[in-house]
Amino acid sequence: MPEHRAARLSDLEEDVPTEVDLGPRKILLVRQGDTVHALAATCPHRGVPLSKGVIDRDSIVCAAHRAAFDLATGTVQAPPACENLARYDVRIEGGEVFVTVNDATPEHPLPPMARKGNDARRFVIIGAGAAGWRAAETLRREGFEGSITVFSDEPHGPLDRVELSKSYLGADDNPETPLVRSDADRAGIDITLRHATVQGIDTATHEVVLFHSGERVPFDRLLVATGCDARPLDLPGVALPGIHHLRTLADADALRRDLAECPREGPCRVAIVGGGFIGLEVATALSARSDIEVTVVLNESLPLAGIFGSEFATRLRDEHQAAGVQFVPDAGVTGFTGGGRVAGLILGSGQRIEADLVLVAVGARPRTAFLPFPAEQDGGIAVADDLSVPDHPDIYLAGDIAHLPTPWGRVRIEHWRFAQETGELAARNMLGGNESYGGTPFFWTKQQPGGSYSYTGHAQEWDSIKGAPDGNSFALNYVNAHKVAAILALGFDDAVVLAGRRMGGTGPLPQSQDKPFE
Numbered sequence: 200m201p202e203h204r205a206a207r208l209s210d211l212e213e214d215v216p217t218e219v220d221l222g223p224r225k226i227l228l229v230r231q232g233d234t235v236h237a238l239a240a241t242c243p244h245r246g247v248p249l250s251k252g253v254i255d256r257d258s259i260v261c262a263a264h265r266a267a268f269d270l271a272t273g274t275v276q277a278p279p280a281c282e283n284l285a286r287y288d289v290r291i292e293g294g295e296v297f298v299t300v301n302d303a304t305p306e307h308p309l310p311p312m313a314r315k316g317n318d319a320r321r322f323v324i325i326g327a328g329a330a331g332w333r334a335a336e337t338l339r340r341e342g343f344e345g346s347i348t349v350f351s352d353e354p355h356g357p358l359d360r361v362e363l364s365k366s367y368l369g370a371d372d373n374p375e376t377p378l379v380r381s382d383a384d385r386a387g388i389d390i391t392l393r394h395a396t397v398q399g400i401d402t403a404t405h406e407v408v409l410f411h412s413g414e415r416v417p418f419d420r421l422l423v424a425t426g427c428d429a430r431p432l433d434l435p436g437v438a439l440p441g442i443h444h445l446r447t448l449a450d451a452d453a454l455r456r457d458l459a460e461c462p463r464e465g466p467c468r469v470a471i472v473g474g475g476f477i478g479l480e481v482a483t484a485l486s487a488r489s490d491i492e493v494t495v496v497l498n499e500s501l502p503l504a505g506i507f508g509s510e511f512a513t514r515l516r517d518e519h520q521a522a523g524v525q526f527v528p529d530a531g532v533t534g535f536t537g538g539g540r541v542a543g544l545i546l547g548s549g550q551r552i553e554a555d556l557v558l559v560a561v562g563a564r565p566r567t568a569f570l571p572f573p574a575e576q577d578g579g580i581a582v583a584d585d586l587s588v589p590d591h592p593d594i595y596l597a598g599d600i601a602h603l604p605t606p607w608g609r610v611r612i613e614h615w616r617f618a619q620e621t622g623e624l625a626a627r628n629m630l631g632g633n634e635s636y637g638g639t640p641f642f643w644t645k646q647q648p649g650g651s652y653s654y655t656g657h658a659q660e661w662d663s664i665k666g667a668p669d670g671n672s673f674a675l676n677y678v679n680a681h682k683v684a685a686i687l688a689l690g691f692d693d694a695v696v697l698a699g700r701r702m703g704g705t706g707p708l709p710q711s712q713d714k715p716f717e
Contacts (some may be wrong), residue, residue, distance in 0.1 A: 200299050200300065200302045201223075201299070201300060201301045202291035202297050202298070202300075203221040203222070203291070203297065203298050203299075203300060204295055204296070204297055205219050205221060205226060205228060205237070205289075205296045205297065205298045206219055206228060206295075206296045207294055207295060207296070207512070208233075208235070208291055208294050208295070208296055208646075209294060211228055211230035211231075211235065211296070212230065213230055213231065214229065214230070214231060214254040215229075215230075215254070216228070216229050216249055216250050216251075216252050216254065216259060217229070217250060217369070217411070218240050218248060218249075218250040219226045220687075221280075221298065221300055224300060224306065225240040225241075225249060225301055226238070226239075226240055226287060226300070227239065227240040227249050227259075227284075228296065228298075228299055229254060229259065229674055231270070231675070233291070234286070235287065235289050235291065235296050236270045236271060236272070236286075236289070237287040237288075237289045237298045238259070238268070238273050238284040238285065238286055238287070238387055239273065239284040239285040239306040240263070240622075241305060241306070241421070242252070242261040242263070242266055242280055242282075242361045242473060243263055243265050243266075243275075243280045243281065243282040243283075243306075243307035244261065244263075244279045244280040244499040245263065245264065247262070247263040247264070247277060249261060249284075251263070251575065253693045253697060254270070254695040255267075255330055255696075255697060255700050257270050257271065258270060260277075260696055260700065261280070262561075262691035262692075262693070263643070263691065264279050264643060265277065265279075265616065265696065265699065266278060266279055266280035266377065266519065267309050268280070268284050271286075272286060273285060273286040273596055274310065275310060277638070278333065278616050278619035278620060278623070279615065279619055281333075281336070281379060281380065282307040282308060282309055282310070283307065283308050283309070283310055283715055284306075284307065285304050285305060285306045285307070285308060287299060287300055287301075287304075295458050309384060309387070309388075310336075310340050310469055311340070312336065312340055312388075312389075313339050313341075313342045313343060313344050314337035314339075314344065314386055314389040314637040315344060315345070315346060315347075316344030316345075316484060317344065318345035319342040319344075319345065320342065320345035320346070320419045320420070321345060321346050321348070321417060321418050321419050322343070322345055322346065322347050322348075322418065322419065322420045322421075322422070322629060323336060323347075323348050323349075323350070323407055323416060323418035323420075323421050323422070324347065324348070324349045324350070324421075324422045324423040324424060325350050325397050325407065325422070325423045325424065325425055326349075326350070326423065326424035326426060326598070327349050327350075327351035327353070327356075327357045327358070327420070327584070327611050328357070328358065328360060328424060328425075328426045328598065328618065329360065329426075329598060329615050329616075329618035330422075330424035330426070330597040330598030330599075330618040330619065330621055330622035330625070331349060331357075331377075331422065331424035331425075331597070331598070331622060332350075332357035332379055332380065332622070333618070333622035333623055334350065334424065334597060334622035334623065334625050334626040334627075334629075335347050335349050335390045335420050335620040335626075336380075336388065336390070337622065337623045337626035337627065338626045338630065339389065339390065339630070341349060341389060341626065341627060341630055343630060345419075345546065346391070347389070347390045347391065348360070348390075348391045348393060348416065349390060349391065349392050349393070350393050350395050350397050350407070350409075351393070351394060351395075351447075352393060352394070352395070352396040353394070353447055354394050354446065355378070355448060356376075356378045356380060356381070356382055356385055357378060357379040357380055357385075357392075358377065358378060358379065358393065358448060358690065359376075359377040359378060359379050359487070360446075360615070361615045362377035362447075363445060363447075363448065363451040364445060364476075364477050364480040364484065365443055365480055365483075365484060366484075367451055368445075368451055368454065368455065368481060368485070369484035369485070369487060369488070375405050376448060376565065377669070392585055395409050395410070395412075395414075396409065396410040396411070397409060397569065398410040398412065398413075398569060399569050399570075399571070400421070400423075400485070400569075400570060400571060400594070401415070402591055402697050403474070403603075404417070404573060405417055405418055405419070405421075405593065405616050406418065407421065408596075418593075419593065420593050420594075420595070420629040421593065421594045421595070422594075422595045422597060422622075422625050422626070422629065423570065423594070423595070423596050423597075423600065424597045424598045424600070424618070424622060424625075425565075425566035425567070425600060426565075426566060426598055426599045426618070427446070427517070427563035427564055427565050427566060427599045427600070427613060428563065428564055428566055429434060429444060429445065429446045429450075429477075429559070429560070429562075429563060430561050430563055430564050431444070431559070431561040432472070432532070432559055432658055434511075434532065434533060434534045435533075435534035435535065436533065436534050436536060436537060436541070437534075437535060437559075439535055439537045439540055439541040440539065440540040440541065440542040441457060441537070441541035441554075441555065441556050441557060442535060442541050442557045442559060443547070443556070443557065443558050443559070444558070444559055444560075445477055445481065445558060445560065446563075447649055453492055454558065456679070457556050457576060458485075458491070461555050461556065461619070462540070462555060463555045465523050466489075466490055466491055466492045467490060467492070467555050467556060467594075468489055468492050468494070468554050468555045468556070469485055469492065469493050469494070469554055469555070469556045469557070469559075470494050470495075470496060470543075470544055470552055470554035470556070470557045470558070471493065471495045471496065471557065471558045471560055472496050472544070472557065472559045472560065472561060473495075473496075473497075473557070473559065473561040473562070474495050474497045474499070474502030474503065474526075475503065475558035475560060475561075476503075476564060476644050477500075478495060478502075478558070478560035479495070479502055479503070479515070479519065479644070479646060480644060481560065481643060482519060482524050483519070483522070483645060485644050486519070486522045486523050486524050486647075489523070492523070492525075493523070493524045493525070494525045494526075494527060494552060495519070495524060495525070495526050495527070495545070496527045496530050496532060496544065496552065497525075497526060497527065497528045497529065497530065498531055498532075499528065499529065500528045500529050501513060501515075501516055501517055501528070502516055502519075502526075503515060507654075507675075507687055508527070508661075508664050508675075508677075510592050510664070510667065510668055511668040511675065511687060514668045515646060518647040518648070519646070519647050519648060521647070522648070524647075526528065527546070527550075527552065528545030529546070530546045530547065530548065530549040530550070532544050532545070532546060532547075532549050533545050533546065535557065536551065541554060541555075541556070541557050542554070542555075544557065563599070563613055564577075564578050565577070565578040565579045565580075565600040565611075566600065567579065567580055567600050568582065568621065571593075571630050572588055575602055575611075577611065578600075579599075579600055579601065579602045579603040579611040579671040580596055580600060580601065580602060581603075581609070582595070582596050582601050582602065582603050583604075584604050584635035584636075585624075585628040585632070585634065585635065586601060586603060586621060586624060586625045587628070592689075595625040595628065595629060596625075597618065597621040597622045597624070597625040598617075598618035598621055598622065599611070599612075599613045599618060601621060603621065603636055603667075603698045604635065604636070605636045605640075605657070605706070606702075606704065606706025606707070607656070607659075607684065607706050607707065608659070610640075610642055610657060610659075612657065614640065614641075614642040616641050617638075617640050617641070617642070617643060620636070620638045621636065624636060637703055637704035638703050638704075639655060639656060639699045639700070639702040639703045640655075640656060640657045641653065641654065641655050641656075641699060642654050650671075650689050650690070651689075651694070652687060652688070652689055653687070653688050653689075654685060654686070654687050654688075655685060655686045655687075655688070655695060655698065655699040655702070656677070656684050656685035656686060656699070656702055656707065657684060658677035658679060658684040658685035660679060661677040661678055661679045661684065661685075662678055662679050663678045664676065664677055664678070664681065665683075668687075668689075671689070671690065672689055672690035672692070673688065673689050673690070674686055674687070674688040674689075674692055674694075674695055675687040675688070678710055679707065679712045680707075681709070682706075682707035682708060682709055682710055683698070683708045683709075683710060684706075686698060686699075692702045
């Protein structure tokens with residue numbers, strides 16, 4: 200294996216990730232005292248250069264989406280990454296740093312996982328989304344050798360659902376299915392993925408009951424991670440062809456086909472009902488095309504003002520308008536017009552908006568109707584600190600459907616990374632752990648050329664917002680009871696990333712610590 204001179208030790212700043220090109224591949228170097236760590240240079244989640252990352256003690260954190268890795272081993276520590284970083288041997292001699300690179304070593308190897316062995320326990324997971332599949336792999340990473348069966352009502356591998364409203368929808372013909380784990384890699388993991396719909400759970404016999412066949416599948420531990428369905432509208436004309444929702448791969452494919460077969464000559468007129476994350480992300484993807492005109496119909500004056508405040512909501516609206524998106528504010532939709540297919544929307548004011556295609560994106564509702572547990576008003580289900588269902592210690596919930604205790608209070612959060620975190624937590628507790636949620640809620644949303652916005656923490660309400668959403672980089676502090684409950688940021692900011700790490704397990708930060716973000 201060839202050894203390469205990589206750098207002079209004196210040129211490497213302490214705890215500053217540095218990318219070097221060694222010819223066969225790029226390597227990331229991190230100096231800590233007289234020790235230099237050499238790892239793969241990019242994050243396996245989206246290929247973001249880890250030279251933009253942040254060093255937090257013995258970890259490196261991707262600044263884009265907060266995946267974390269152990270500096271000494273390259274082991275993935277936190278989602279959304281699912282693979283490790285390759286680690287390379289380092290030798291220091293005469294003040295020079297040498298790195299040995301084996302070209303056959305994958306840059307992002309799969310974590311070591313146990314296989315099915317002599318353990319007779321049967322673990323069942325309902326749902327192959329962010330929480331469910333992450334839990335399944337975590338069980339194997341933690342050494343579980345019993346059987347793992349994952350039920351999915353979608354006929355493909357575990358889906359990277361966040362891409363449906365982004366790159367997949369905006370891609371050219373025949374985009375690849377955005378899977379969390381490719382079929383080839385999944386074949387090497389001893390997890391059974393079954394395409395079937397679960398009709399119910401028999402808590403007395405510890406069995407799940409499948410729809411259609413009535414087959415009863417026994418379990419010793421069960422995780423329910425079914426996520427949410429798109430919330431429908433019960434309005435006249437809502438069943439017309441050309442009206443879409445977006446949750447599944449089939450939904451995205453139907454939307455792509457309809458766009459390709461738009462019945463109108465000239466730009467296809469797309470109306471989006473709802474200005475939430477899905478609606479605005481789809482508006483971003485479609486407005487980049489010259490053959491599509493996008494109109495977003497809001498039932499409020501500004502998009503996402505209730506979550507982010509009016510100043511940022513104004514910036515968000517203005518960025519979309521600059522890209523050609525039209526907004527109709529304070530407009531309730533009362534129905535849809537059309538004969539053989541949708542032709543437009545009717546508003547409460549009587550105004551009509553012509554449309555060749557409509558996306559209804561008015562929120563989501565938890566997929567919990569089949570469960571024999573009492574639901575909260577929003578359809579979610581309250582769980583204990585360890586994510587188990589009260590009075591059912593062998594049944595756990597994770598992801599969008601769970602109301603769980605956190606340092607921010609009891610919350611139900613519909614975000615990809617949070618689902619992955621709770622999936623990992625549930626898996627460890629299914630194996631006998633007694634852990635509670637110790638992470639920090641975090642999400643990102645790709646909007647217009649303004650960039651990818653990140654949100655760290657959780658603020659259901661706030662007393663004030665510190666900062667202003669101006670320029671190409673900013674951080675807004677959402678302050679409640681003299682503590683920073685959440686931070687909305689544009690740009691890679693080390694202080695924001697580290698603040699999110701400090702929030703983990705403790706929650707909102709004292710206001711005195713918000714100065715780096717102002």
